[in-house]
Amino acid sequence: MSKDGVHLNRRRFLKTAAQAGACFAAPYFVPSSALGRDGAVAPSERIVLGGIGIGNRGRYVLSCFLEESDVQFVGVCDVRADRRKSVKEMADAKYGNKDCATYIDMREILARDDIDAMLIATGPNWHATAATLAAHAGKDVYCEKPCSKNISQSLLLAETFRRTGRVFQAGTQRRSLPNFAYAVELARNGRLGPLETLHAHPGGLGTKMSGWEAPDPEPPRETVDWDMYLGPAAWRPYNRKLMNAFHFEKGGGLVGGGCLEWGSHCVDICQWANNTDDTAAVEYEPVGDQLHARYANGVKLVMRNDGWLPLGSCPVRFEGKTGWVETGDNAEFEASTPKLLARRGKKIPGYPADFHVRDFLDCVKTRALTRANAEVACWSHIVCHAANIALYLDRKVMFDPKKCEFIGDDEANRLRSEALRAPWRL
């Protein structure tokens, strides 16, 4: 993870977005005074934050939260003792006290009435379930991606946040970065002509089932709570390798794979460019090393396993009838004509999450929808899950986004969900 030391405030982002001409891509500006954060923030105006499963990525996102003057981080929950300790040290060092509480069971931290919002950065196995528990407990949620393990979880996540009225932000921070916003702007305002093809680079396309490894000696619960770590995943004995949450139940238990790891970012950007944040592609077909999908509006989405851009990680390319644009994590652009890039704005490489975190915090106060709200995340994840299912079955599948069903395909339909291990449910 890189953030290149970029901690820019919201106004700087807006300025950047302004230069990018990214009108609908930029959030509303809300005066600090309206949000109770001009000057010193009164304790009553602070957003009290807790964290669940704060590992490497989580620590970075937490550091973005800690930079915000209207945030007070008060407690961390983790199944691993070493991580509980290190996050507590991080928070206590920030505030100069010893107040950060630690928990093993997330239900205990969620039961605290004084906490407004949760940062959830567990492995993907827990994301949807923990986010749902948090919403039911009345917390707003910033949740790392991939946010769901399958299509059904994606839908239930959106439904839960709709019903509870809680604020949700998926950790797809590229939604808040000006270079991606600018490329999306070009695609959506017709500067490329009618959109024809979108390219995303979810490296690691391919599926595998998460299995049952040989048992290792199980540590005491205080060191690693294995039962809680497994959470909603089917039971298996303790195994050290599976403690790497990055790989455990990756992107979905039944047919997990790398598609969700990067697709939740780059496919999400393509969804945004195609103005299809409330629907999914209708056709998915493995073609060589690639997965080709097609939307009802005729636009083709090419999910590529191979890189093709020298523009850093997570590259996307949008092709219209009269022009094209590419961008990626180094914040550079390539385009069919330099004129397209005249107002591309400031370069902010390294996919920092500061703006995304600020967007979340502002929405906690205004109760508006975040840039990567549960509905947006739901549909971009569904595209990735449907692609995964086509890859697993190794054949073309047709999807009806209105019914959220594959058409005439029982096998594909059964892959839409997976039972959770008790007592967990969505």
Added chain:
Amino acid sequence: MILKTRYFVCFALLVAIAIGSLSPATAAERSAASRAKERELIAVLRSDAPPKDKAIPCKQLAIYGTAEAVPALAPLLADKDLASWALIAMEAIPGPAADKALRDAMGELQGRLLIGVINSIAVRRDTQAVPGLIKKLEASDAQVASAAAIALGRIGGQPAAQALVESLDDAPAGVRSEVAEGCILCAEHFLAQGNSTKAIKLYDTIRQADVSTQRVLEAIRGAILARGSDGIPLLIEQLESKDRAKLGIGLRTARELPGTDVTQALAAELNRLPVNRQPLLLLALADRKDAVVLPTVLKAAKNGAKPLRITAIGLLIHLGSVSCVPAVLEAALEGDAGLTAAAQETLERLPGKDVDAALLSRLGPAKGKQRQLLIELVAERRIEAALPAIMESVTDKDAGIRGAALQAVTILGEADQAAMVVKLLQEARGSKARADVTRALLAVAGRAGTACLADLLPLMKSDDSNLRMVGLRAMAIVGGPDALAAVKTALKDKKEAVKDEAVRTLSTWPNNWPEDAEAAKILLTLTESGKKTSHKVLGLRGYLQYVRGSKKLRGKEKVTRIHELLPQIKRAEEKRLAIAVLGSVPSSEALELLMTLAKDRAVTEEVYSAIVNLTRRDSRGLSKDQRREALKTVVEKSKNNGTKNRALDTLRKLR
């Protein structure tokens, strides 16, 4: 026997993988393959295979299982290790057999095993399970009762709703929240079926019940939405509530409840709310995407408390049009910093060519602060047609206007403006003024390229050595043979500082690399016969960068150049550049030179890392044996674990 079973399991899994990877097949062929697959998987479950080997077959039965698999799966629901795996299949297998098996299990199991079964019944929405679930509402295990309450909510219907409402008051504290949630889920079912009366009744029951705040909020939201326009008073009640949580759900619901009458009611409410809540409601109004909101926003932008005005001005970016320009310009010039910032931002981002035209037409006659603001705006909006007007202001008496104009030239200026900017530079007095004009000049040079070279060359002949140095920086940006010739001349400048700048400029000659071979020749000469050590070092660095980036030189030529230069490469910094060149050429000569460089401890690890990178690529330039030998050396001698591991990994792949 166990060995046999394992063999069988492996075979079955192989079959499964093969089925999964079949090339496009007809639905009938797929169906036949699925049945065969199901039989294999059932056989695994019925075998004496250990639990480990039954786990994945359970998962696969979720895809391929039918009623035939249910008898094999059902006993596993009571198996503490395999129950969660078996449920994956049972939850997915369609048909009454799986429903019945789950209902039967509900009558027999306890604790977590029972909860799992209840949760799966909920997902399957088995209406025949409702009586059994109602009984479970009274279970002594709070988690079981809670699961039953949610399951009843998921299934929905009058019997479920009635049972949940009846149990609400007496439910233990640990269950009541789930009972309330069940009621809310039932209400959603009623609403989806068009029965808003029943839905409202349920929502109202929960919002008045002694349940958690979050459940009450959900019920309030549901009660408002289910009532439609009749829900406006309840919505307004939340917006006016002293309870922040209720205000929060009110703001959220204000975005959801459809109807122009709702928008109008909310707009009317705006001025009745306390000042600190007005911006929040205005934002919610804007999110309704209702055209009738615009007059309210425009009015709020002109009048009202400052936070409201700032919010409204910001919203005009998304909602406004060219008609809003006069009002926002006026706000920008009121003299309040907050309003100015918001208004300026809106005017920079408000979309439309008509907005460009409106600003441009005002720029001509504008004076004072308004002129300064308009110059800033046209620059930010990249309105090139404004350049003539901007250039009239670069010598304005007003420092603010002058500064804005120069900044605008920095953003927009092209070749046509270059001569004027050079003149400004020649006339600039004071270091800040000169720095500002220099910035503009370099930006113009970057955009105009060689088209502005003729305008820049006078700087190189200036009597002022500082101007000659600015000229050198501009030459590097412009590039090309003529610019290079001017820099070459500057190497003989009478001033040492100018000579130094010329060397620095050459060493990072950026624009035409690697095509400009002439620069390389000069750098090589500096390397060999520079008059100062710093000139030799910069010459060497520049030359190494040229070799590295050159697309004309072939790999072999690059290695030869490095080989020839090696005696002069003495410092670690330059050795690293040489290593970078060699590390990009897969050849035995490059490898040999890298090994030579590895003897210098200051760069040993960099060399080893380069060797690993070099040998990872499959290339004709290096045989497998050569790659293997080099990697073995790295494994043996590197002290960096990362490099060593990469070397080992590459070695493994080579075998």
